[in-house]
Amino acid sequence: WKQSHDKDNTNRIKNSTENTSTICVSVCVFLQTILVGDSGVGKTSLLVQFDQGKFIPGSFSATVGIGFTNKVVTLDEVKVKLQIWDTAGQERFRSVTHAYYRDAHALLLLYDITNKSSFDNIRAWLTEIHEYTQSDVVIMLLGNKADMSSERAIRREEGERLAREYSVPFMETSAMTGVNVELAFTAVARELQQRSVQQPSEPRFQIHEYIDAQKEKSSCCRVF
Template identity: 45%
Template sequence: MAGPGHRSAGKPLLVKIVMAGESCVGKTSIVRRYTEPGPPRAASYIATVGIDFKVKTITFNDTTVKLQIWDTAGQEQFHTISTSYFRGARGFVLVYDITNSDSFQGITGWMKDIHEKADDEVDIVLLGNKCDKETERVIPKHRGEKLAWEYGIPFFETSATNNINIEDAFSVLVKEILDKNSCVLCDLDVVDLNESKKKRTCCQL
């Protein structure tokens, strides 16, 4: 018997995911590691807006899912633009750098932005990135685990450089998104990447 995520035919299910977190925590490297073969490359933001996105199509529990992963800039001057892309997202990858205490402290602000500016019932995963730099660590793993527990969200320590837990983190996020939405068998259309227009059929995913 097919599970709740079964989608036997038709076009792929489009799921928008947004990367969020302070500047230089490794969001771009995580996206590149997940969506492209080989080692992560240097960032390539669209300079005028500080936004980039990648698309990856996966099969999850017999469901074809097209992930549209938006890589937002963490710099303060891009903050308003970055958070404007939160609307329509079904999942967020919230990232801090285990070697940077400011980036960890900033998670609270990003969570507030998500709750205020994203749609209801989004799924979030928290990543403590750069776990390959153990000698430079300033945020113990248990602090990340505790914060994630307080928010009720999954937590992983990751390394884009060494490809640690990147695939697992996205898999858990996608599974939670599909499990939460009971109408994954219906067709959905997203007609404008800039989120100015949307068209939904069946229900709001």
């Protein structure tokens, strides 16, 4: 199974690279983003919501190994291609997903606000991330399933406190309603895009301030 799985991944990576060379004729920045977190926190649903703008209830079994989606977003008239990798949360697939950490530009680390153990495991995930990723990788902590507030096990303040401890941006998201989903991806994309063009004399892009400003501007939906 492992040899077959590795061969499939190799072919997919080759194909994705070929697709990148075609698309990047008109795309200025290429970024690799990885979704990580315990199994069942909603990584695949979050990705589908961002990519397709919809929620498909009860349609996903646990991700096996890793899969990816390409999506082009426009930031200030600059086209940015995100290659988003959806990883399996189960321990037995960690050796597979570790190989993808090294090339990641950004990681979205998810927990389920209704599942205390998924939050308790965040520290272990962050330790693992720091061990295998580049030192300048962008990390964002997301408390997913914010629509399920009646079943909440983790208060938003707890997520905010943990994010401050590790100096990473934080927000609560809902793959079901779409709340903050696009903002999560575009915020890390903008951070990375700004890094690629920023001059040493220019002030550094502040992702926390950007997120707060976007939340204030949003009047079409409730922000958790």
